[in-house]
Amino acid sequence: xxxxxxxxxxxxxxxxxxxxxxxxxxxxxxxxxxxxxxxxxxxxxxxxxxxxxxxxxxxxxxxxxxxxxxxxxxxxxxxxxxxxxxxxxxxxxxxxxxxxxxxxxxxxxxxxxxxxxxxxxxxxxxxxxxxxxxxxxxxxxxxxxxxxxxxxxxxxxxxxxxxxxxxxxxxxxxxxxxxxxxxxxxxxxxxxxxxxxxxxx
Numbered sequence: 001x002x003x004x005x006x007x008x009x010x011x012x013x014x015x016x017x018x019x020x021x022x023x024x025x026x027x028x029x030x031x032x033x034x035x036x037x038x039x040x041x042x043x044x045x046x047x048x049x050x051x052x053x054x055x056x057x058x059x060x061x062x063x064x065x066x067x068x069x070x071x072x073x074x075x076x077x078x079x080x081x082x083x084x085x086x087x088x089x090x091x092x093x094x095x096x097x098x099x100x101x102x103x104x105x106x107x108x109x110x111x112x113x114x115x116x117x118x119x120x121x122x123x124x125x126x127x128x129x130x131x132x133x134x135x136x137x138x139x140x141x142x143x144x145x146x147x148x149x150x151x152x153x154x155x156x157x158x159x160x161x162x163x164x165x166x167x168x169x170x171x172x173x174x175x176x177x178x179x180x181x182x183x184x185x186x187x188x189x190x191x192x193x194x195x196x197x198x199x200x201x
Contacts, residue, residue, distance in 0.1 A: 003083070003093035003117070004133030009125055012132050013169070015090070022173045026161055028187035029194060031069060038182055041065065045157060045179050058096055058118050061156035065178070066097060066116065069189040073197050075099050078109050085137040095134045099193065101200060112138040112149070113196040119155040127153035128162065128171065135164040147199040150192055159185050161192060 006012045013020055041064060044050055050060040058079070066077045077099055084092040097116035100109035115134035119127035131151040138149045151162040157179045162171040178185045 003095050003130045003137075005090035005092070006129055006133055009129045009132065012129055012136070016136050016167075018132070018136070018164075018167055018169050020169045020171065022171050024172055024174065025163060025170055026172045026174065026188055027191045028184065029191040031072070031183070031186040031190040033068065033183075033186060037068065041068075041178070041182050045182070051156070054118050054120060057156045061178075062097070062116070062118060062154055065185065065189065066099070069186060069193055070099055072190070073193045075113070075193060075197060076102050076109065081109070083112075083134065083137060083141075085141050091133060091137040091140065093130075093133075095130075098134070098138075099196065111142050111200060113199060114150045114152065114193065116152040116154065119153050119158075122155055122158070124153055124158075124160060124175075127155075128160075131162065132164065132169060135162070135169075139164065148195075150196050152192075159188070161188065 096118045099114035100112040117131040135149040148165040159176040
């Protein structure tokens with residue numbers, strides 16, 4: 001799914017006066033997973049049928065990773081939900097995934113803390129163009145720039161992470177391979193969601 005009306009990452013940075021840096025900030029926190037689930041993730045990563053289109057990648061590869069870890073942190077994963085925040089600024093569309101607490105009504109979300117974009121054809125530039133647009137929209141939706149919003153750009157096989165705080169966007173330069181190390185991606189996600197949840201208190 002597409003989000004935002006921007007063609008390049010630079011366009012987003014200039015439009016919203018965001019300073020970008022590429023510094024390592026990620027850590028790992030061990031995520032306990034039974035062998036059967038680990039094997040399930042690995043099999044999905046290895047099955048070529050799961051890469052036929054973006055919907056298949058989202059449903060069979062990205063979603064299981066996100067849901068496994070987010071469940072531990074009691075943070076729901078919202079899939080393909082309209083997130084129109086500021087049409088005049090180009091911040092409209094449907095993110096692939098948002099991670100955000102459940103509202104009191106139980107049918108909507110509040111305070112998005114992580115925005116996830118599926119990367120098409122390994123084009124991480126395009127993926128981050130959408131992800132950063134969503135992260136800026138999340139800042140506006142939450143009504144504050146003083147708490148970090150985390151972003152993930154992933155092809156399913158490869159994962160990259162970023163953080164937006166105020167007007168500074170930090171993209172961790174490391175790419176994590178789920179095909180080579182399922183556990184490491186789970187450990188990074190576990191740490192990231194733990195950090196994100198702290199900002200809800």
